[in-house]
Amino acid sequence: MTAALWALGGQGRYVWPAVGVMLALLAIEWIALGRRHRAALCEAALARDDGEGGA
Amino acid sequence: MSSLSLPPPLTWRYASPHAFYPLAGRIAGIAGQLAVALIAAGLYVGFVVAPTDAQQGEAYRILYVHVPAAWMAMVIYLAMAFWGGVGLVLNARLSFMMMQALAPTGALHALVCLWTGALWGRPTWGTWWVWDARLTSVLILLFLYVGFIALQSSIDDARRADRAGAVIALVGAVNVPIIYFSVQWWNTLHQGASISLRSAPTLAAPMLLGLGLCALGFWALAIAAVLKRLRCIVLERERGAEWVARLAGVTA
Numbered sequence: 154m155t156a157a158l159w160a161l162g163g164q165g166r167y168v169w170p171a172v173g174v175m176l177a178l179l180a181i182e183w184i185a186l187g188r189r190h191r192a193a194l195c196e197a198a199l200a201r202d203d204g205e206g207g208a
Numbered sequence: 209m210s211s212l213s214l215p216p217p218l219t220w221r222y223a224s225p226h227a228f229y230p231l232a233g234r235i236a237g238i239a240g241q242l243a244v245a246l247i248a249a250g251l252y253v254g255f256v257v258a259p260t261d262a263q264q265g266e267a268y269r270i271l272y273v274h275v276p277a278a279w280m281a282m283v284i285y286l287a288m289a290f291w292g293g294v295g296l297v298l299n300a301r302l303s304f305m306m307m308q309a310l311a312p313t314g315a316l317h318a319l320v321c322l323w324t325g326a327l328w329g330r331p332t333w334g335t336w337w338v339w340d341a342r343l344t345s346v347l348i349l350l351f352l353y354v355g356f357i358a359l360q361s362s363i364d365d366a367r368r369a370d371r372a373g374a375v376i377a378l379v380g381a382v383n384v385p386i387i388y389f390s391v392q393w394w395n396t397l398h399q400g401a402s403i404s405l406r407s408a409p410t411l412a413a414p415m416l417l418g419l420g421l422c423a424l425g426f427w428a429l430a431i432a433a434v435l436k437r438l439r440c441i442v443l444e445r446e447r448g449a450e451w452v453a454r455l456a457g458v459t460a
Contacts, residue, residue, distance in 0.1 A: 163266065164267040164331055165266065167267050167270065167327045167328065167330060167331050168266060168267060168269050168270055168327075170327055171270045171274070171323065171324040171327045171328070172251070172272075174320070174323055174324075175273045175277065175320045175323075178316055178319070179316075179429060182312070182316055183433065183436075186433065186436045186440065189437075189440045190439060190440050193440050193447075194443060194455070194456050195456075196444075196447060197447050197453060197455070198456035198457065200447050200448065200453070200456075201453035201456055201457060
């Protein structure tokens with residue numbers, strides 16, 4: 154790794170947005186999936202409670 | 209006469225969403241941890257150990273995210289077409305759910321591939337974008353993913369949405385070999401393959417190691433994300449089932 158990679162005016166200004174955006178998108182996907190899973194479980198619990206209440 | 213009862217083969221047993229749900233959770237957890245370790249190691253080798261490229265300078269290091277993302281975008285589409293085909297032939301719910309779970313991860317990889325490609329193109333070609341065969345066919349791949357997701361969400365009846373999505377996935381699979389061979393069939397600004405099954409790689413050993421680690425990491429991450437999404441889809445679609453109600457009672 155050379156100073157050119159770190160220099161703001163060097164080629165690092167192309168490399169870091171590539172790596173950064175990739176990591177950010179993957180992290181967002183992972184967090185969103187965790188939230189969706191919890192929401193699906195909660196909805197299933199609500200559906201079960203509604204079913205029990207109606208019975 | 210007593211009937212002969214044999215246990216179902218492993219593949220049949222796990223064809224049921226109920227049976228596959230816990231297995232998917234275990235595989236997703238392991239694959240997720242493996243992905244973090246492999247990608248961290250790959251980026252370390254790629255950014256710290258691997259030498260600077262003689263022609264492209266430091267900008268070539270975008271390869272460690274661009275190439276694995278491109279490979280995964282193509283592989284995931286083929287997997288989508290495969291599960292769509294299996295779903296159409298066997299009318300298996302889990303196959304369609306798998307197809308649906310693959311699409312957003314594939315779209316994400318296609319987007320990362322295009323974004324990192326533009327950032328690589330600017331310092332090496334002098335332009336962010338050209339309408340050459342490779343770039344255009346990958347853009348079409350992204351549109352196919354987006355079209356698939358839009359079609360699936362626009363149809364309320366899940367069975368009709370599954371069948372329509374499977375047709376798109378199968379028809380769109382034609383684009384994958386076009387992407388792969390575009391640099392051979394047409395005269396493109398995009399470079400040819402540096403790694404091929406028929407010839408020795410043209411990359412230096414540390415570069416190849418970094419790329420290999422990142423590629424394996426992207427595989428593991430894609431498996432983890434797809435299985436995690438599959439678990440969500442199973443819960444959403446099987447909401448009325450007794451086993452989901454029991455599961456929700458335990459975990460909610």
